[in-house]
Amino acid sequence: MVFGALPLFNACLKARGHATLLADAGAEAFSYALRPGVLESYLAFFDGAVESLEARDDLTDAERAERDGLRRLRAYPRELILECRDAARKLRDPECFYDPETYRRADRVIRTTHAFLNSFTPQFDPRNQTFSEDLYAHLTTSSRDAYFEYYENDLLSRLEDFRPDLVAMSCPFSPQVGTGLDLSRRLKGRFPGLPVVMGGTGVSDAADLVLGDPRFYDYADFGIVGDGEEALPDLCDALEGRLPLDQVPGLWRRDGDTVVQPRTFKNVDLDESPTPDYTDVDFSHYMLPEKAGLYTTSRGCYYGKCTFCPESFRLSFRMRSAERVFDDVKDLVERQGVKYLHFFDPLTPPATLARVSRWVAEQGIDFHWYAEVKFDHIYTRRDFVETLSKGGCRQLQFGFESGVQRVLDRMKKGNKLDRIEVILRNLDEYGISMAGTWFVGFPTETEEEARESWRFWRRHPDTMHLSLYTGTFSLGPEVPVYHNPEDYGVEIVYGDDGYARCVPLDGEDWDKEPLHTALHVRSDIEVTICGAGLLYAAHAPEKLYALRNVNMVGPTSMDDPPLEERRAWVSKEIHLEPAPDGSGVLGYVAESLRTFELDATDRDILLAMGDEPVLLGDLFQHPQAPPDLRERLARLVDRGFIESRDAVSEALATTHPVA
Numbered sequence: 152m153v154f155g156a157l158p159l160f161n162a163c164l165k166a167r168g169h170a171t172l173l174a175d176a177g178a179e180a181f182s183y184a185l186r187p188g189v190l191e192s193y194l195a196f197f198d199g200a201v202e203s204l205e206a207r208d209d210l211t212d213a214e215r216a217e218r219d220g221l222r223r224l225r226a227y228p229r230e231l232i233l234e235c236r237d238a239a240r241k242l243r244d245p246e247c248f249y250d251p252e253t254y255r256r257a258d259r260v261i262r263t264t265h266a267f268l269n270s271f272t273p274q275f276d277p278r279n280q281t282f283s284e285d286l287y288a289h290l291t292t293s294s295r296d297a298y299f300e301y302y303e304n305d306l307l308s309r310l311e312d313f314r315p316d317l318v319a320m321s322c323p324f325s326p327q328v329g330t331g332l333d334l335s336r337r338l339k340g341r342f343p344g345l346p347v348v349m350g351g352t353g354v355s356d357a358a359d360l361v362l363g364d365p366r367f368y369d370y371a372d373f374g375i376v377g378d379g380e381e382a383l384p385d386l387c388d389a390l391e392g393r394l395p396l397d398q399v400p401g402l403w404r405r406d407g408d409t410v411v412q413p414r415t416f417k418n419v420d421l422d423e424s425p426t427p428d429y430t431d432v433d434f435s436h437y438m439l440p441e442k443a444g445l446y447t448t449s450r451g452c453y454y455g456k457c458t459f460c461p462e463s464f465r466l467s468f469r470m471r472s473a474e475r476v477f478d479d480v481k482d483l484v485e486r487q488g489v490k491y492l493h494f495f496d497p498l499t500p501p502a503t504l505a506r507v508s509r510w511v512a513e514q515g516i517d518f519h520w521y522a523e524v525k526f527d528h529i530y531t532r533r534d535f536v537e538t539l540s541k542g543g544c545r546q547l548q549f550g551f552e553s554g555v556q557r558v559l560d561r562m563k564k565g566n567k568l569d570r571i572e573v574i575l576r577n578l579d580e581y582g583i584s585m586a587g588t589w590f591v592g593f594p595t596e597t598e599e600e601a602r603e604s605w606r607f608w609r610r611h612p613d614t615m616h617l618s619l620y621t622g623t624f625s626l627g628p629e630v631p632v633y634h635n636p637e638d639y640g641v642e643i644v645y646g647d648d649g650y651a652r653c654v655p656l657d658g659e660d661w662d663k664e665p666l667h668t669a670l671h672v673r674s675d676i677e678v679t680i681c682g683a684g685l686l687y688a689a690h691a692p693e694k695l696y697a698l699r700n701v702n703m704v705g706p707t708s709m710d711d712p713p714l715e716e717r718r719a720w721v722s723k724e725i726h727l728e729p730a731p732d733g734s735g736v737l738g739y740v741a742e743s744l745r746t747f748e749l750d751a752t753d754r755d756i757l758l759a760m761g762d763e764p765v766l767l768g769d770l771f772q773h774p775q776a777p778p779d780l781r782e783r784l785a786r787l788v789d790r791g792f793i794e795s796r797d798a799v800s801e802a803l804a805t806t807h808p809v810a
């Protein structure tokens with residue numbers, strides 16, 4: 152799905168009389184890779200790179216690490232990657248899209264190919280202590296990645312025809328700063344003197360580090376922090392000599408050797424912004440059969456207290472009035488043909504949703520929507536939930552975070568578990584499917600508490616539809632815990648990998664990796680990110696369960712029934728490749744896009760099982776069963792190599808998720 156800033160800036164710039172050319176570089180680069188011969192050329196490039204490294208016995212440490220990383224990619228099955236063009240066609244075809252089995256296969260193929268291509272692009276994360284050093288060292292090299300040919304043969308040629316006066320890049324995620332500067336370097340190579348500006352939360356969140364570094368301006372001319380609706384057109388005015396640069400809100404630049412910080416900031420009045428303009432968005436790059444958009448009704452978060460969330464520091468909460476939001480919805484649906492919207496506010500205000508819903512229902516607008524919300528008291532009211540449902544709401548994403556009240560209270564989340572139960576019943580009654588984000592590893596959370604969160608999901612299999620498990624607690628300077636760690640019983644220590652982590656002051660800690668792996672492979676986040684969840688909820692809710700990863704992969708090793716009592720089989724969505732040193736195998740699991748090193752005993756277990764169901768208990772009777780068979784089976788189950796179904800997932804596979 153296209154990110155929100157693109158259609159918004161399209162409208163803002165046009166409103167001030169500028170001509171625009173939109174490019175969603177990530178999506179377009181992927182489409183480019185599907186052109187005849189391109190994937191094949193990347194595979195050949197990959198083979199050549201591994202072979203040349205393997206042929207040498209004088210590798211440096213860095214080259215050895217690169218070789219080992221590339222070798223792991225061998226586990227990505229080629230047949231899956233080469234199926235990609237067909238998979239893209241299927242996802243854009245309504246008949247194939249709404250067939251869960253076809254959808255799942257095509258989705259795995261796309262994601263595998265995407266991950267394979269992306270692995271050529273080094274990621275630079277500002278939360279890592281070595282960010283600047285690594286990034287600027289990389290920018291002096293001329294390595295090939297999966298964007299390179301798209302830039303050279305497609306994007307830059309289109310720009311040549313368009314002849315822009317300014318290129319503006321949006322980086323919603325911080326690691327995109329590196330890819331953005333790489334593109335900027337190529338732009339400058341082709342169009343010397345063309346000004347480039349970069350903005351978005353990825354830049355704003357780490358402004359001092361990214362924009363305070365004079366080297367940034369060797370590649371881009373400007374950085375803008377904060378809202379861009381006015382700042383970007385103002386920069387155009389400044390470049391045309393109608394405004395001093397110093398008056399552009401949030402603008403960072405370099406003057407000689409000095410970095411010049413902004414003189415002025417402006418939080419825009421959202422009611423002044425134009426309706427986002429999707430008319431120039433090329434929807435053929437997205438893997439959906441319908442036009443789906445992303446829209447935000449507010450900035451910042453009206454709650455703003457959660458201690459793990461960067462929104463707690465973005466204090467300037469503002470709303471667009473419900474009347475303006477409704478006008479936009481009407482325009483998007485009736486003029487622009489975008490009938491599916493994700494209200495991806497950090498936290499969408501309930502009053503706006505209710506008022507817009509009422510008007511949508513009154514005017515009979517053919518509109519389906521999804522929103523990011525919170526388990527607030529208002530959702531316990533049946534009439535409120537009914538209003539949303541009648542106004543086109545088909546899916547709501549709640550911040551669930553944890554199934555343990557003590558942990559929720561420490562997070563200052565404001566969630567009450569008994570209230571959640573009432574809300575789930577209301578959603579069920581009015582046919583709204585539920586998706587919930589959550590994570591493990593918040594400071595002081597015990598392993599037992601983390602497992603209890605998963606049990607909470609498993610106790611509500613028919614009212615909590617999509618588990619958007621997002622990973623382990625993510626710590627960086629942008630979250631409140633980082634600033635008062637002792638209040639959370641931890642100290643912050645930087646590891647050898649350059650990342651900050653929490654170390655409990657009482658010395659009690661647990662290894663989060665095994666549980667994380669088990670939850671990650673059962674997470675449904677991808678279905679939501681791409682917009683498929685909303686389309687299924689709107690048109691084929693009875694099939695939504697068939698998209699759930701837990702229903703496909705089956706229970707974790709800690710769930711019931713116990714391992715010995717399960718009928719299980721080897722997953723179809725894995726691939727085994729001999730390990731380079733011949734000692735075992737590299738196992739790729741498509742559900743989680745991860746490669747694991749398995750030893751020869753693990754491999755033998757998988758080969759002995761095959762893909763027909765066997766009773767796991769029978770394996771213990773085998774004369775050559777290893778003494779640690781139980782632990783091995785548990786690991787293979789949790790990583791998604793072995794699948795099974797429990798009674799709940801069997802039943803749900805044939806049930807309607809929403810009334």
Ligand code: B12
Binds near residue numbers: 319
């Ligand atoms: C929608 C959204 C998503 C959607 C994306 C759907 C899609 N495909 O488009 C989903 C739910 C999938 C998602 C997922 C994640 N997200 Co998210 N997401 C958002 C969210 C809520 C809204 C983004 C948006 O479109 N906003 C609307 C536009 C208009 O606002 P904007 O992008 O901020 O742009 C404004 C300004 O920044 C500025 N601006 C932007 N670009 C430019 C460019 C120029 C030149 C200028 C001048 C100005 C400018 O002007 C704009 C208008 O004022 C933001 C929160 C936020 N506050 O933005 C987080 C956010 C982008 N996500 C974030 C994160 C961390 C994630 C996850 C990694 C979480 C996780 N741990 O799983 C995942 C990624 C999963 C994955 N596998 O990729 C972080 C990124 C933080 C960072 N610094 O990197 C954010 C900022 C939220 C946060 N935690 O603070 N996300």
Ligand code: SF4
Binds near residue numbers: 455457460461462550
């Ligand atoms: S987690 Fe959600 S509710 Fe909490 S501060 Fe962040 S955006 Fe707001």
